[in-house]
Amino acid sequence: MRRFATVLAGMCLLLAIPTVPAALAVPSAETWGAELAVDGGDDVDVVADDGAARLRDTAARTTTTGPAPAEGTLLLAPRRLGAVADRISTAPTADTPGGSQVLVAVRGIRDDGSWSEWIPTGAQGPAQLPAPTLQVQVRVTLVAGTDGASPALRRLWLTADSTPAPRRLSASAATPPFTARVFATRIGLVGNTTANGHRIVSDDRFVALPSRRGLAADGTGDYTVKVCAGGRCAWAPVWDVGPWNTKDDHWNADRESFTDLARGLPQAQAARDDGYNGGRDGFGRRVANPAGIDLADGTFRRDLRLTDNGYVDVTYLWTGTGPAGTARGDDPVTVRAAPSPDAPDVGVVAARSRVGVECAAAPTASSPAPTPAPSARAAARTTTSAPVTSRWLRLGTGQYVPATALEVPDVPAC
Numbered sequence: 001m002r003r004f005a006t007v008l009a010g011m012c013l014l015l016a017i018p019t020v021p022a023a024l025a026v027p028s029a030e031t032w033g034a035e036l037a038v039d040g041g042d043d044v045d046v047v048a049d050d051g052a053a054r055l056r057d058t059a060a061r062t063t064t065t066g067p068a069p070a071e072g073t074l075l076l077a078p079r080r081l082g083a084v085a086d087r088i089s090t091a092p093t094a095d096t097p098g099g100s101q102v103l104v105a106v107r108g109i110r111d112d113g114s115w116s117e118w119i120p121t122g123a124q125g126p127a128q129l130p131a132p133t134l135q136v137q138v139r140v141t142l143v144a145g146t147d148g149a150s151p152a153l154r155r156l157w158l159t160a161d162s163t164p165a166p167r168r169l170s171a172s173a174a175t176p177p178f179t180a181r182v183f184a185t186r187i188g189l190v191g192n193t194t195a196n197g198h199r200i201v202s203d204d205r206f207v208a209l210p211s212r213r214g215l216a217a218d219g220t221g222d223y224t225v226k227v228c229a230g231g232r233c234a235w236a237p238v239w240d241v242g243p244w245n246t247k248d249d250h251w252n253a254d255r256e257s258f259t260d261l262a263r264g265l266p267q268a269q270a271a272r273d274d275g276y277n278g279g280r281d282g283f284g285r286r287v288a289n290p291a292g293i294d295l296a297d298g299t300f301r302r303d304l305r306l307t308d309n310g311y312v313d314v315t316y317l318w319t320g321t322g323p324a325g326t327a328r329g330d331d332p333v334t335v336r337a338a339p340s341p342d343a344p345d346v347g348v349v350a351a352r353s354r355v356g357v358e359c360a361a362a363p364t365a366s367s368p369a370p371t372p373a374p375s376a377r378a379a380a381r382t383t384t385s386a387p388v389t390s391r392w393l394r395l396g397t398g399q400y401v402p403a404t405a406l407e408v409p410d411v412p413a414c
Contacts, residue, residue: 044197054152055151058150061193064185068246078109085161086131087128088138092104097150105213115137184310186297186301195240196216196218198239221353232303236295245282252319298332324408335399340363358395
């Protein structure tokens with residue numbers, strides 16, 4: 001993680017102040033003042049101005065469902081805690097003109113080395129992490145309000161503690177991720193910017209989901225989905241928020257909003273098909289299609305070979321645990337039906353996606369070890385260059401990639 005270069009004037013002095021807000025003075029808790037900084041880190045569309053963090057650009061963003069308020073993100077450096085904790089409280093000081101928001105979320109490292117989902121905190125109370133952790137990260141999202149007015153974040157205090165029932169860090173058995181069947185639409189919008197600051201290019205490979213809880217930073221695949229349709233699957237990172245809603249984490253049993261809906265049922269689908277909420281989304285707009293996921297053009301057309309919007313099976317990979325690897329380099333990886341370079345092409349892993357790995361397999365006896373593939377930037381950008389390897393990794397039934405294509409710890413043999 002890159003560290004910040006320019007600190008907001010005067011904010012570092014907070015770290016030296018001996019007193020903290022009384023509401024955060026919890027015995028045995030760890031409290032600290034966040035280093036609010038911009039420029040040079042993994043931040044998006046924020047600037048330091050008049051002793052506060054504000055939006056750089058307040059113009060509305062273009063999305064597949066219409067204009068959306070401008071937003072920017074401060075992604076703070078991960079913090080190593082002095083003791084195991086599973087609950088984070090926050091106390092921001094901010095100016096929030098009409099309709100603007102300062103949204104704080106936290107996540108923790110899980111026992112398999114992956115990050116938990118982003119858990120919102122604030123008016124709804126402390127963020128309860130899904131498991132105890134020794135390392136946390138904080139994300140602050142600034143959302144423009146009426147007439148593009150920007151909020152101004154001036155300081156942020158945080159406290160980490162544990163729930164009354166003591167819990168310990170311990171290794172646990174792998175758990176399968178959640179899968180749902182949802183309606184998918186194509187993003188398009190080449191040249192526009194996503195919620196995480198990514199500039200959309202032709203044949204891009206990523207997806208949008210209607211919640212920030214599973215939003216990955218640009219260029220990372222901490223939150224990756226597996227989308228399957230017509231016998232093909234695509235693995236792609238979540239780099240945008242939408243369609244329709246921004247607080248509809250329908251893949252969670254403890255969803256943030258629309259808690260009366262079944263797990264896996266997007267609010268837009270319930271509104272369009274069942275008249276839920278009067279047929280309108282969370283912003284009051286009439287829902288024109290039941291979309292619960294948006295797919296970038298490369299994922300939609302090249303990887304899944306779809307020709308129209310429709311239902312797909314989506315696996316939200318971060319909701320499970322177990323061995324996983326991250327795609328190397330900048331090129332997508334072809335997924336084969338068997339551990340052989342001659343096996344049928346059954347899908348694509350987008351660059352930097354984090355994918356679950358079941359086991360390692362030797363090449364099929366009738367086929368030689370894989371040879372270097374041409375660069376994906378040539379001939380439709382569908383494979384990654386890789387050195388000769390004698391191992392393949394099984395991602396699922398009938399789904400294999402060369403072991404050299406992923407950065408992955410040791411996995412068991414198939």
